[in-house]
Amino acid sequence: MEHVAGEYFIHLDLYVALQVILLGFIGGTLSGFIGSGGAFFMTPGMMNLGVQGVVAVGSNIAHKFGKAMVGSRKHGEMGNVDKKLALFLVLTSYAGIWLAVWINSKLFAGGGGGEHGAPKGAGANLYISIVFITILSVVALSMLRDVMRTAKDEGMGPSRKISEFLSRLRLPPMIYFKVADVKVSLWVLMMVGLATGYLAGTIGVGGFIGVPAMIYVFGIPTAVAAGTELYLAMFMGAWGAVNYAWQGFVDIRLTMLMYLGSLLGIYIGAYGVKVVNEVYIRLVTGLIIIICALSRGVAIPMYLRQLGYVNMDPAFDTYFNGASKVLLFLAGFGGVAVILFHVFRAHRRRRSIQVVMEYAKT
Amino acid sequence: MPLIFISSESKNSRRQLAEDLAKKLGYGCLCREDLIEEATKAGIPVGKLEVAMIKSPAMSERLARQKERYIAFITAALCERAMEGNFVYHGRAGHLLLQGISHIIKVRLVVTQETRIAEAMTQLKLGRDKAVGYVKDVDEDIERWVRYFYGVNRDKPGQYDVAVNLENMSLSNASAMLCYMAELPDFRPTPASLRALENRSLEARARKKLALDPQTENTDLKVRAENGVVTVTYMPRQPGVAQIIPEVLAGLAGCKEVMCTMATTNILWVQEKFDPHCEAFHQLNQIAQRWDAAIELVRFTVPPDLENVFGGTYVEVDQSAEQALAGTSNQFTAEPPKAEYNGGIEDDVESDKVKDVGGVSDTIQELVNIGRSGGAHTIRGNFHTLLSVIRGDVKYSLIVLGDLFLSKSHETQVRLTRELGGYLAERVGVPVITSDELQKKYLVGKKQFLKMLLYSAAVAALYLVIFFAQGPLLPFLGDTEHMQQRIIRMVAIFLFIPVVAYLYGTVTSLFLKFLKFE
Incomplete structure (x- = not known):
């Protein structure tokens, strides 16, 4: 992929622009369906299009900023936002984001840089990919294990050993949050905020940590956890966007193209939640996420070669990148096809019920 | 005559009060533990449900169904008994099961911490420190159970008709007071x-x-x-x-x-x-x-x-x-x-x-x-x-x-x-x-249609400006040498992104509303 101006912004033609819009649409649909950010799909997707990992993360976090702002307003109207809790989390999450941006920038400046035919930023790409694979694998395997346990009729839900331990930790000072109606230790809050910020800053998916932590560790109702995380995501997105913008890693064109697809996809995905049962949602989500992780894994040898850790013909890069891209789009297209199938089937059924009602009336 | 529901975290005290009260009024007596036994026999895993709800409140579909099932079972059992005759019920939060029925006297029984610690020490043969910890844990579990099960804080006074504090009142006098209360016209059954x-x-x-x-x-x-x-x-x-x-x-x-x-x-x-x-x-x-x-x-x-x-x-x-x-x-x-x-x-x-x-x-x-x-x-x-x-x-x-x-x-x-x-x-x-x-x-009408058109035009203008100005824009976005450029870029991105998201988000939302897809 050809890079322009400042070495690391890609050249955008209509074909690439359409692919970014499609990435946004798939990411948005998955995001609405899963209830977490779609960055786990959009960031690697952009990397497959030749966008530098650090620019993909920077542009995605800017995308997250605007999206969370629109979404948190609706949650606020429903009383699902605990602003005090978000404020406590946001302070430490800023430290996490700052740390993530600092690491990414250092690796970007240090890794690759032309040796072994490597483009600049191979070090950052490798690091981002490894974090991606680790987090996505843990999340996907937990989800799939829950599905299996439910299918076997074992237990009532996800395993809670770690969360039970953490929720019993009553290290003073304990802080009371009125909307969420919980008391949480300041230290646990700081830990969660830091981890959420670090992940949001590194791969753009802080929600993978933030929401489960709020539900299982703090004991907050799911709706309040989702609303508060979105409110928090707005601040984290703003802080991340500003930080990455300072470093010159936000490609506003990519952010705007992603919006074109994602804001439409979110509505469709959210509608899907209403018409698909929970176990099926977890199964589809788990499979999509695990294939996304696999897709990133396939790209790893390419970065290792670029950094000189592996001896390999540079011509193979195309195949690794191609395979990674195919897997990612397979996960995205497959997931979205399943969601769209259920959404349109439910929509058609609803219309036919209305027609029958109208007929009965006349 | 009214039904009486006593809620307390002290099992001993609520049982004693309920039994004394039932004897004085000639009522039957029913407790939470009896209902749980019946529910368990009917195949509802109450113990498992209780642990799942107390330990972590995240509600899976399966857990939500079990909860609904449990509440339906307990409520049906209470209603069946109520149809048969008057009774005194005692439990943790029975008053929340049949809300909005004026001939149920809802009593909150408050027992001193010392009494409960002493009870725990005698019944469970615990040392004082362990008994204190036990009482604290029980309180937290009950608090969580009530909060996650019924979505209320059990200490809110508005949900009870009367709170009886046994710190300065004997159990027998508390019972006598409730007997008198049961005679009041306010709590008589109405159609x-x-x-x-x-x-x-x-x-x-x-x-x-x-x-x-x-x-x-x-x-x-x-x-x-x-x-x-x-x-x-x-x-x-x-x-x-x-x-x-x-x-x-x-x-x-x-x-x-x-x-x-x-x-x-x-x-x-x-x-x-x-x-x-x-x-x-x-x-x-x-x-x-x-x-x-x-x-x-x-x-x-x-x-x-x-x-x-x-x-x-x-x-x-x-x-x-x-x-x-x-x-x-x-x-x-x-x-x-x-x-x-x-x-x-x-x-x-x-x-x-x-x-x-x-x-x-x-x-x-x-x-x-x-x-x-x-x-x-x-x-x-x-x-x-x-x-x-x-x-x-x-x-x-x-x-x-x-x-x-x-x-x-x-x-x-x-x-x-x-x-x-x-x-x-x-x-x-x-x-x-x-x-x-x-x-x-x-809803969407003419005004919303005009708004959609106006916002669409604004979105189109913003996109055109950005994509036609890529030449000067990219060096500006990627420049890391000039401090002034970096500051302007930070501020510009901070202000520009939400505007695009808001305008395009509104257009999308209105468009889907027009398609009756929401």
């Missing part, structure tokens, strides 16, 4: 409270029957019953269940009619007089179709001599629903006429026809026709009385306030409606709007 109990009983029995039937045990259903009409709402993802529900509920004692509505949520419409031909009805129907929502009607009137509209004295609650279907009328009458259920077939004789006070019957009939009925109530009282009809186990997405306080001047109507909106929004936590705002906020 309205007995009807409310019958409704709750039918509702719980219907829910229990659905939960125990293999065809419906794994479905997500909400059940409401009013005057023999059982309204069951089911999720859009389980459409086949609509045919099965009437079969399962066939033969349920007291059930005259079963109505099934596909809904993921409820819209509460509060008004003084309903008309199925009015604009608000048409608008709400459109929103309900888009949201897969059921519309629940509340005919709310305020007595003219009421001094405090916000709360205080309970005035009167008369619940009536779907009279058109049930063919009965019980509006504001002391003794409801015992009309035979006629399946909705009325005689031609005009004089037999029930007068539809407030247009509730016609409106609910129309909602039944279009498959959007969420039931109906008639409430006469203050804001607090109205709040009592909004149940925590029903998922509301919107409350719409229509024409209210019709006996007052226009200015007073506007003020009271605004105050009621604020009162409900603060307590229920869902958007509350007036019917005049429906079009503006949730």
